[in-house]
Amino acid sequence: xxxxxxxxxxxxxxxxxxxxxxxxxxxxxxxxxxxxxxxxxxxxxxxxxxxxxxxxxxxxxxxxxxxxxxxxxxxxxxxxxxxxxxxxxxxxxxxxxxxxxxxxxxxxxxxxxxxxxxxxxxxxxxxxxxxxxxxxxxxxxxxxxxxxx
Amino acid sequence: xxxxxxxxxxxxxxxxxxxxxxxxxxxxxxxxxxxxxxxxxxxxxxxxxxxxxxxxxxxxxxxxxxxxxxxxxxxxxxxxxxxxxxxxxxxxxxxxxxxxxxxxxxxxxxxxxxxxxxxxxxxxxxxxxxxxxxxxxxxxxxxxxxxxxxxxxxxxxxxxxxxxxxxxxxxxxxxxxxxxxxxxxxxxxxxxxxxxxxxxxxxxxxxxxxxxxxxxxxxxxxxxxxxxxxxxxxxxxxxxxxxxxxxxxxxxxxxxxxxxxxxxxxxxxxxxxxxxxxxxxxxxxxxxxxxxxxxxxxxxxxxxxxxxxxxxxxxxxxxxxxxxxxxxxxxxxxxxxxxxxxxxxxxxxxxxxxxxxxxxxxxxxxxxxxxxxxxxxxxxxxxxxxxxxxxxxxxxxxxxxxxxxxxxxxxxxxxxxxxxxxxxxxxxxxxxxxxxxxxxxxxxxxxxxxxxxxxxxxxxxxxxx
Numbered sequence: 001x002x003x004x005x006x007x008x009x010x011x012x013x014x015x016x017x018x019x020x021x022x023x024x025x026x027x028x029x030x031x032x033x034x035x036x037x038x039x040x041x042x043x044x045x046x047x048x049x050x051x052x053x054x055x056x057x058x059x060x061x062x063x064x065x066x067x068x069x070x071x072x073x074x075x076x077x078x079x080x081x082x083x084x085x086x087x088x089x090x091x092x093x094x095x096x097x098x099x100x101x102x103x104x105x106x107x108x109x110x111x112x113x114x115x116x117x118x119x120x121x122x123x124x125x126x127x128x129x130x131x132x133x134x135x136x137x138x139x140x141x142x143x144x145x146x147x148x149x
Numbered sequence: 150x151x152x153x154x155x156x157x158x159x160x161x162x163x164x165x166x167x168x169x170x171x172x173x174x175x176x177x178x179x180x181x182x183x184x185x186x187x188x189x190x191x192x193x194x195x196x197x198x199x200x201x202x203x204x205x206x207x208x209x210x211x212x213x214x215x216x217x218x219x220x221x222x223x224x225x226x227x228x229x230x231x232x233x234x235x236x237x238x239x240x241x242x243x244x245x246x247x248x249x250x251x252x253x254x255x256x257x258x259x260x261x262x263x264x265x266x267x268x269x270x271x272x273x274x275x276x277x278x279x280x281x282x283x284x285x286x287x288x289x290x291x292x293x294x295x296x297x298x299x300x301x302x303x304x305x306x307x308x309x310x311x312x313x314x315x316x317x318x319x320x321x322x323x324x325x326x327x328x329x330x331x332x333x334x335x336x337x338x339x340x341x342x343x344x345x346x347x348x349x350x351x352x353x354x355x356x357x358x359x360x361x362x363x364x365x366x367x368x369x370x371x372x373x374x375x376x377x378x379x380x381x382x383x384x385x386x387x388x389x390x391x392x393x394x395x396x397x398x399x400x401x402x403x404x405x406x407x408x409x410x411x412x413x414x415x416x417x418x419x420x421x422x423x424x425x426x427x428x429x430x431x432x433x434x435x436x437x438x439x440x441x442x443x444x445x446x447x448x449x450x451x452x453x454x455x456x457x458x459x460x461x462x463x464x465x466x467x468x469x470x471x472x473x474x475x476x477x478x479x480x481x482x483x484x485x486x487x488x489x490x491x492x493x494x495x496x497x498x499x500x501x502x503x504x505x506x507x508x509x510x511x512x513x514x515x516x517x518x519x520x521x522x523x524x525x526x527x528x529x530x531x532x533x534x535x536x537x538x539x540x541x542x543x544x545x546x547x548x549x550x551x552x553x554x555x556x557x558x559x560x561x562x563x564x565x566x567x568x569x570x571x572x573x574x575x576x577x578x579x580x581x582x583x584x585x586x587x588x589x590x591x592x593x594x595x596x597x598x599x600x601x602x603x604x605x606x607x608x609x610x611x612x613x614x
Contacts, residue, residue: 067530070169070214089210092361093526101394105361108401132180132533149394 050085051094052109052116056102056147057081059139065094065103067133075127079137084124085117100149159184159226160543161553163248165235167191168198169525170515171254172218173532179224181540187227188248188554192234193287194569194577194601196222198256200525201594202286205312206327207319209591214525222571228554230561231569232598238566239557241484241511247556249546250510250539253485253494253501254532257477257516263304267432268473272298276309276474283316283337285330285594295437296340298469302441304429305474306349307357308524311366313472314345318372318419328591345421346466350428350446350457353380353406354387359524360401366421367405373415376406376423389452430463432471440467477521485511493520499535500542510546512539573605580604 053065057080065081066074073087074094083094083103095103104110106117137143160183164171167189178185195201197215204211222229233239235255244251260275262268272295281289301317303310316324321338347366349356353376356363367374381403383391391400406423427443434440443464446457478492486503488495494517500507514535515528523531539546552559561568569577577595584593595601 064530067533068526070526070529071217089213090361091211091524091526092359093524096395096398097530101397107364108360133530 050117050120051083051088051090051092051103051105052085052113052120053081053083054102054104054109054113054116056100057098059137059143060100060102060147061134062099062136062140063130063133064097064099066130068093068097072129072131073124074130075124076130077123077127081130082120082124082127085121100144100147158547158550159186159553160250160547161186161188161248161551162250162252162539163187163244163557164189164252164254165241165244166198166254166256166515166517167196167218167229167231168254168256168515168528169200169214169218170256170518170528170532171198171252172196172214172221173529174252174254174514174536175227176217176221176529177533177536178539179221179226181536183540183543185226186553188244188557189222189227189229190233190235190239190244191229191231192237194231194574194598195595196229196231196574202281202284204284204525205280205316206284206329207315207324209327211525212328222574227571229569229571229574230554230557231574232602233561233566233568236483238561238564241482243560244557245510247552247554247560248510249551250512250542252535252539253482253511253513253517254515255480255482255517257479257492257521259478259480260473261476261478263429263473263475265429265431267434267438270432270434270438271295271436272434272438272469273432273471273473276303276305276313276472277477279313279472280309283329283333285333285596287596287598290330290332290596294336295469296336296342299341300344300346300466300468301342301470301472302346302348302466302468303472303474304348304441305476306347306423307474307476308359308362310347310472310474311358311362313474314347314421315366315369317342318345318366318369318421320370323370326589328585328594330594330596331588332596342470343419345419346424346468347421348424348427348429348443350426351455352383352387352425352448353423354383354390354399354403355455356399356402356406356423356425358402360398360405363402363405367409369419369421371417372419372421373412373417374409374421374423375412376409377425378407378410380425381407381410384448386448386450386452386455390455393452426457426460427464428457428459429471429473433465438469438471440465441471477516479517479520491520493517499538509542567602569601569605576608577601577604 061080071087071089073084075082162178164174175187197218200212200214260277278289278292282292303314390396426446430444431442432438444459445462447460448455449458450456481487486495494513495502496513496518499512501511501513512535514532581592581594585591
């Protein structure tokens with residue numbers, strides 16, 4: 001992990017044993033609880049078609065997707081969200097939840113979006129998890145207009 | 150986190166149903182700042198609802214939410230009470246007498262009927278029966294399906310129809326390492342079905358498949374998917390629907406259907422044919438289904454409100470099997486109001502209503518709240534909404550202290566109900582995983598309630614939870 005990032009690496013929290021006896025609490029806006037996290041080693045080995053958050057999330061961060069995610073694979077920085085491809089189960093519930101169509105299954109992504117696969121994988125690993133819908137960024141409505149949604 | 154300081158003891162909530170909507174309601178409650186205790190009631194000894202018995206065995210990824218539910222279940226303040234059925238072992242009134250609030254999360258358990266002559270002929274099945282059968286649900290494990298037939302018609306074009314078709318169309322060897330039930334593998338291995346018709350009353354632009362499932366149906370091993378090119382010619386209103394950016398799924402489906410329509414001759418062993426603009430009119434047969442009569446439809450109305458109207462023409466397909474998958478219905482609960490039209494419990498954002506009046510302490514979530522729509526994750530947002538309203542009612546709910554799970558357990562013991570707790574379930578789960586090992590399967594499910602309970606009788610050293 002790169003040390004200059006302001007957010008701590010939370011990978012140490014992923015083990016069940018490291019949680020307190022009531023690991024699901026508290027639930028706050030800045031929640032870093034990782035109880036729901038699916039550990040990569042629990043996943044079946046099969047062909048993956050990861051989902052990615054792309055450009056349109058920037059300056060929006062509506063986070064409706066987070067409320068629809070059954071396994072908690074979204075991570076956030078100050079501007080946007082990222083999907084952890086090792087946790088995402090490829091169910092696609094987040095795609096229709098996004099008001100600005102920022103999320104794609106890799107097989108359906110527009111041309112030129114290839115770099116987003118690596119960006120999601122890299123960034124999600126070093127940023128905190130978010131597990132519930134939050135208020136959109138103050139710039140979200142302006143950005144939505146700009147994107148014509 | 151200090152909000153509970155002056156409150157009169159913990160908030161006891163009973164959640165009825167242990168599928169996704171029940172677990173996400175429990176999660177939202179446990180993550181709240183309120184001091185909450187949860188009693189989750191489930192009529193089977195096994196939890197997880199449709200994630201266990203609905204999600205297809207060849208979609209192991211979609212079963213991963215079980216890991217999330219397992220962790221919710223192990224959270225302090227959560228109690229699982231399996232093998233406890235509302236109406237048989239305990240009433241909603243009794244749950245409400247022992248808890249401050251009851252959240253109904255029992256889903257939509259039965260299939261809609263086609264309402265046509267011949268619907269109950271042998272060889273005519275619901276998707277629920279078939280899905281429950283291959284997934285080892287105790288209600289359905291003894292059903293029989295005559296797969297010696299060569300032609301099957303699947304009525305409905307949603308993801309459940311896709312599952313039914315794919316499980317039947319796939320080479321059985323591709324299922325052997327999944328958690329599909331052993332009895333289903335035996336029968337599927339002898340299947341003679343070569344031809345599938347997947348029929349929808351409206352057009353390709355209105356098919357409900359998510360494009361991911363449709364794509365998968367088009368790439369089954371040794372099976373070709375075809376569509377009729379004429380049926381893929383869209384009217385102006387359909388074109389309008391596809392032009393809408395929020396309707397991206399339909400656009401992707403359309404691309405797939407057109408690709409299927411371009412399919413040239415194939416020597417694949419099995420064939421899936423998508424048929425549109427056709428409604429079932431009658432199933433015909435002496436002893437069993439021999440053919441289905443379809444009414445041809447045309448679309449009327451404006452974009453996104455187009456309805457199928459009979460054109461007067463009919464057509465017939467000779468077939469020995471019919472599976473209907475045209476939606477689910479919730480089942481009325483004797484003590485609670487029921488909306489017959491929508492087959493849900495009448496509610497306002499999760500508060501159960503009697504007329505216009507919310508019934509104190511009674512809530513609903515998931516399919517029983519909004520109808521059978523969406524996928525697993527959709528229920529998370531839905532349950533968060535219900536719980537938000539429940540917690541807003543917190544002050545009025547907690548006026549009197551209630552005994553919670555202890556009071557309920559006492560009631561069940563007095564009645565001789567053998568309820569299944571979390572450590573019991575963990576034992577059943579381990580036994581299933583163990584049974585699956587020799588076949589290389591993630592688990593071999595117990596398909597009879599007695600067999601599940603026998604596991605518990607045999608165990609002398611309970612596991613640590």
